[in-house]
Amino acid sequence: MKKIVSLVLACMMLLGCVSFAGAEEEKITLNVWSFTVELQQMIDKYYAPTHPNVEITYTVYPTDGGEYTSKVDNLLAASATSAEAPDVFTLEAAFVKKYVNSDWTADLMGDLGFTEEELAPAIPVMRQIGTSNVNGQLKGLSWQSTPGALMYRADLAEKYLGVTTPEEMQEKVADWDTFMETAAELNEASAGATKMIVGAGDIWNAYQYNREQGWVVDGKLVIDDALYDYLDLCKVLEEDDLSNKGTAWTETWFNGMKTDSTLCYLLPTWGLHYTLKPNCGFSTNSNMNDEELKAACEKDGGTYGLWKMVAGPVGYSWGGTWIGANAAKVAEMSDAKKAAVKDFIKFFTLDEDFLYTYAKDSGDFVGNNNVVDKILAEGGTPNPFLGGQDHYAIFAEAANLANGAIMTDYDEKINSLWSDHVTTPYSKGEKELDDCIAEFKAQVAAQFPELVVE
Numbered sequence: 001m002k003k004i005v006s007l008v009l010a011c012m013m014l015l016g017c018v019s020f021a022g023a024e025e026e027k028i029t030l031n032v033w034s035f036t037v038e039l040q041q042m043i044d045k046y047y048a049p050t051h052p053n054v055e056i057t058y059t060v061y062p063t064d065g066g067e068y069t070s071k072v073d074n075l076l077a078a079s080a081t082s083a084e085a086p087d088v089f090t091l092e093a094a095f096v097k098k099y100v101n102s103d104w105t106a107d108l109m110g111d112l113g114f115t116e117e118e119l120a121p122a123i124p125v126m127r128q129i130g131t132s133n134v135n136g137q138l139k140g141l142s143w144q145s146t147p148g149a150l151m152y153r154a155d156l157a158e159k160y161l162g163v164t165t166p167e168e169m170q171e172k173v174a175d176w177d178t179f180m181e182t183a184a185e186l187n188e189a190s191a192g193a194t195k196m197i198v199g200a201g202d203i204w205n206a207y208q209y210n211r212e213q214g215w216v217v218d219g220k221l222v223i224d225d226a227l228y229d230y231l232d233l234c235k236v237l238e239e240d241d242l243s244n245k246g247t248a249w250t251e252t253w254f255n256g257m258k259t260d261s262t263l264c265y266l267l268p269t270w271g272l273h274y275t276l277k278p279n280c281g282f283s284t285n286s287n288m289n290d291e292e293l294k295a296a297c298e299k300d301g302g303t304y305g306l307w308k309m310v311a312g313p314v315g316y317s318w319g320g321t322w323i324g325a326n327a328a329k330v331a332e333m334s335d336a337k338k339a340a341v342k343d344f345i346k347f348f349t350l351d352e353d354f355l356y357t358y359a360k361d362s363g364d365f366v367g368n369n370n371v372v373d374k375i376l377a378e379g380g381t382p383n384p385f386l387g388g389q390d391h392y393a394i395f396a397e398a399a400n401l402a403n404g405a406i407m408t409d410y411d412e413k414i415n416s417l418w419s420d421h422v423t424t425p426y427s428k429g430e431k432e433l434d435d436c437i438a439e440f441k442a443q444v445a446a447q448f449p450e451l452v453v454e
Contacts, residue, residue: 026053026336027053027055028054028055028336028337028340029054029056029057030054030055030056030057030087030088030341030344031057031059031083031085031086031087031088032056032057032058032059032086032088032089032090032344033059033060033061033068033071033072033086033088033089033090034058034059034060034089035060035062035063035068035090035092036060036062036321037060038321039058039090039321039348040058040060042143042348042358043056043058046354046357046358047344047348051343051347054340054344059086063092063094069095072086072089072099072104076104076328080104080326080327080328081328081329081332085326085329086326086329087325087326087329087330087333087337088324088325088326088341088344088345089323089324089325089326090321090322090323090324091140091321091322091323091324092319092320092321092322093129093146093318093319093320093321094411094412095412096129096130096140096322097129097133097407097408097409097411098409099139099140099324100129100130100131100132100139100322101132101133101134103327104328105139105140105324105325105326105327106139106324106326106327106330106331107137107138107139107327108137108139108140108141108324108325108342108345109137110137111327111330111331111338112325112330112338112341112342112345114138114342114346118346118350119138119350121350121352121368121370121371122141122349122350122367122368122369123145123367123368123372123399123400124400124404125145125317125399125400125402125403125404126141126142126145126146126317126320126322126367127404128403128405128407129142129317129320129322130142130322133408133409139324140322140323141323141349141350142320142321142322142323142349142367143321143323143349143355143358143366143367144269144320144321144364144365144366144367145269145317145320145365145366145367145395145399146268146269146270146319146320146365147268147269147315147317147365147395147396147397147398147399147401147402148205148206148266148268148271148312148315148317148318148398148402149266149267149268149272149309149310149311149312149391149394149395149397149398150264150265150266150309150311150312150313151264151265151266151267151271151276151307151308151309152169152264152265152307152308152309152310153260153262153263153264153303153306153307154169154306154307154308155306156190156194156260156263157169157172157263157308160185160186160190160194160263161182161185161186166308166309166310166389169308169310170310170311170312173264173310173313174313175313176207176210176229176233176313179196179312179313180233180236180237180242182196183195183237183242183243184240184242186263187240187241187242193260194260194261194263195242195243195244195261195262195263196242196243196262196263196264197237197243197244197262197263197264197265198243198244198246198247198252198253198256198262198265199237199243199244199245199246199247199248199252199253200233200234200238200243200423201247201248201419202243202248202253202264202266203230203233204230204419205266205268205316205318206266206312206313206314206316206318207226207230207314208226208227208230208316208406208415209314209315209317209403209406210226210229210230210314211226211227212225212226212406214405214406214408214411215408215410215411215414215415216408216414216451219450219451219452220452220453220454221441221444221451221452221453221454227418230423231422231423231426231427231433234423234426234427235426235427237427238427238428239429244262254279257275257276257279257280257303258282258284258302258303259303266312266316267318268316268317268318268319269364269365269391269395270319270364271318272309272385272391273363273364274286276307277290277304278293280293280297280302280303280304280307280385281293281296281297281300281301281302281304282300282301282302283296283299283300284296284297284302284304290384290385294384304385305384305385305386305387306387307385307386308386308387308389309386309389309391309394310394311397312398314401315397315398315399315400315401315402316398316401316402317398317399323349325341325345349367349368350368352368352370352371352374355367355368355371356374356375359371359375359381360375363383363391365392365395365396369400372392372396372399376392376393380392380393410448410451413448414444417440417443417444417447418440421436421439422436422437422439422440441453441454
């Protein structure tokens with residue numbers, strides 16, 4: 001009898017040990033590729049502490065010179081399922097459509113099991129951009145939304161335009177015709193000392209959202225009528241001397257952020273935090289917090305606290321980062337690893353607790369309407385750089401207006417061809433419009449022989 005009891009107890013202990021071991025979660029390793037350390041920092045701060053059983057191998061290849069896309073292309077084409085190949089990789093606005101329109105990215109709903117209920121709060125424009133133009137599959141999601149607004153120097157607007165509130169300023173830029181009238185008024189009132197914008201390129205990202213159709217529809221090049229309106233506007237800016245005739249990311253462009261030479265910048269969410277603020281003074285930089293930026297401007301000169309925001313002439317979006325999954329590796333994954341990939345993407349793009357915390361910590365505008373509404377209901381995010389104005393409320397106006405469906409994987413190159421062969425030579429009076437359009441079409445046909453160009 002004792003032997004039987006001992007045997008039973010031994011079996012029970014053995015079964016208990018097996019059960020206990022089986023209860024432990026499987027250790028999962030995810031290979032993540034990106035073009036910046038931004039997601040790595042978010043992983044370390046928010047994801048890793050709550051996901052101890054997921055180990056992240058993070059690899060960065062910069063976008064300079066196309067290194068990132070070259071690495072992704074070469075590896076996915078040669079050995080998409082190798083250990084080196086990413087399970088998950090990030091996609092930037094300039095090339096996101098290239099990948100979501102390809103077979104290299106997994107269908108987030110069909111392959112990973114995302115549901116419409118889960119996706120419902122995602123801000124539409126970011127979901128549209130992450131959706132394939134080829135088959136309508138959702139291939140990428142973003143943790144942020146990058147709506148654009150018009151940022152202006154409140155002190156200069158009052159001095160030259162008599163504008164004392166954001167509401168009055170919005171009336172001055174309510175549409176593009178009014179925007180141009182205000183540009184002329186400003187130029188005259190300031191005797192040319194302050195221009196409306198640095199250059200015509202400053203309004204391109206906003207203006208292109210006036211289009212009803214993107215560059216390519218059903219394999220055919222399309223020049224939307226709105227683009228001809230844009231050319232007329234650029235011509236007036238040049239001929240009537242209504243801008244500083246500079247271009248983005250140059251000394252002239254940054255100089256306008258710290259001097260009285262420029263009234264307005266049309267920038268998205270990241271443009272406020274990472275471009276305008278760090279360049280608001282003569283000794284400011286991106287490593288400074290608000291108190292340090294303010295102190296630097298008070299000491300050496302600058303514009304901290306003098307800016308305000310309005311929605312501007314049109315809702316638009318500029319930039320962003322999407323997360324996608326390697327379709328070939330997803331097809332071979334165990335159910336546990338596939339679930340981990342879904343959870344990783346879902347955590348950063350749809351988890352409302354994370355997105356709320358991240359938004360409050362960073363000030364970034366997240367891509368989830370439920371979280372945006374919660375922040376607005378709490379009073380928004382008063383911004384000292386904007387004199388206490390709530391930037392979240394202004395960005396929220398534009399977030400659901402932009403149309404991401406017009407984006408194509410040809411945009412980056414065709415945008416450049418349009419600027420080089422049409423906008424610049426036509427607005428400067430170097431060529432007639434018909435000649436510019438003919439040269440543009442010839443360039444598109446040469447670089448994209450698969451397109452119909454008429």
